[in-house]
Amino acid sequence: MLAEPSGEFDNFVRMSNSDFEFLIQKVSPVVAKQDTDWREAIPVKIRLALTLRYLATGDSFRSLHYLFKISSQLISRIVPEVCLALNEALKDFVKIPTTTEEWLSKAERFKFPHCLGAMDGKHVTIQPPPHSGTEYYNYKRTFSIVLLAIVDYDYCFMFAEIGAQGRISDGGVFNQSSISKKNSENSINLPPPSSLPGCDIDLPYVFLCDGAFSLTKNLMKPFPGRHQLNSPERVFNQKLSQSRVVVENTFGVLSNKFRVFKTAMPFHPVKCSIITMTCVLLHNFLRKSRTSRPLYAPPGTFDTYNDSGELIRAGNWRNCSNTSFLPLQNQPRRSTNDAIQIRQAFMHYFYNNIE
Structure with a gap:
């Protein structure tokens, strides 16, 4: 396939040949094996291609066995091992800002003022872990781990934390996350x-989220319920949705390009977390690659909006939106008075500046 000029290999592994060779160099010191007198070791390029193909398709190990002529048992060991090596090699591709200047550069590109990023969480379906009881049992009556992420204006992950048990309440997922703890300690330099x-009051910088999260001074979510057309609440919800849609698009593209998310992962939750993080890192790697970006997310992949925020064309990823990703469950939560006043101030700002 590499020798053919058809470009089929690029689609096979979801990236350009140059990026594939780059990853080979990065993971070789970790995953390369020595030949023995009994058998030759499986080359690194085969191990990497096998892993990328599994992430791209979610095929069973038996199906991959017929394709690569490698036993299913060995495939089940190769995939987590290569994913762990990829996580170490690409770890800098998901990096949360650490300075005020870096945060402000993110906020400049969102149409929602003082928006630092869009936050969302998804349940990643896994096979029931042995002897785990209801530890990973979620509200949809499946077993899962939770992927909590913050996305920037360019559909790239700034933050991703994976592994919370599916049984944990959706509000607890964020409260137990490292980003929440750092924010409470004022150590992320917002x-x-x-x-x-x-506006005559100072408003904080915020992350945009949906109804599954609590309203706080740094987490802004829409008003619940239905509202009349052109009402202040309706205008606010529209402005928030127009900027928060980047995280919906990002999760949609992630699950369609890496179809391992379309079935329950047949690994222990720890290995499922490693595999999920690999897909997140590869998403950013391919989005930022000059040669792979047109292959991974060609024009038309994401939703297109006009200057006034109206949807012109839905992204191509919506045509194949079947996924095992489950949204976090919306639950009513009591908010602090400060958070309510901040949302009210944003609402009045938008309503008084309707174009």
Whole structure:
């Protein structure tokens, strides 16, 4: 396939040949095996191609056995091993800002003022772990681990944390995350609150989320329920949705390009977390690659909006949206008075500046 000019290999592993060779160099020191007197070791390029093909298709090990002529038992060992090596090689491709200036550069590209990123969480379906009881049993009556992520304006992950048990309440997933703990300790250097044009109070910088999260001074979610057309609440929800849709698009593309998410992963939850993080890192790697970006996310992949925020064309990923990703469950939560006042201030700002 590499020798053919058809480009089939690029689609086979979801990346360009140059990026494939780059990854070979990165993982070789970790996954390369020595030949013995009894048999020759499986080459690194075969191990990497096998792993990338599994992530791209989610095929059973038996199906991959027929394709690569490697036993199913060995495939089940190769995939986590290569994924662990990829995680170490690509770990810098998902990096949360650490300075105020870096946060402000992210906020400049969102149409929602003071928006630092869009946050969402998904249940990643796994096969029932042995002797785990209801530890990973979620509200949809399946077994899962939770992927919590923050996405920037360019559909890239800034933060991803994986592995929370599916039984944990959706609010607890964020409260137990490292980003929540760092925020409470004021160690992630968020920009200080500042005023908006026509607003007489200082408003904090926020992450946009949906109803599954609690409303806080740094987490902004829509007003619940239905609202009349052009009402202040409706206008606010529309503005929030127009910027938060980047995380919906990112998860949609991730699950369609890496179809391992379309079935329950047949690994222990720890290995499922490693595999999920590999897909997240590869997503950013391919989005930022000059040669693989057009292959991974060609024009039309994401939703297209006009300057006023109206949807012009739905992204191509929506045509194949079947996925084992499950959304976090929306639950009513009591909010602090400060958070309510901040949302009200954003609402009045948008309503008073309707174009």
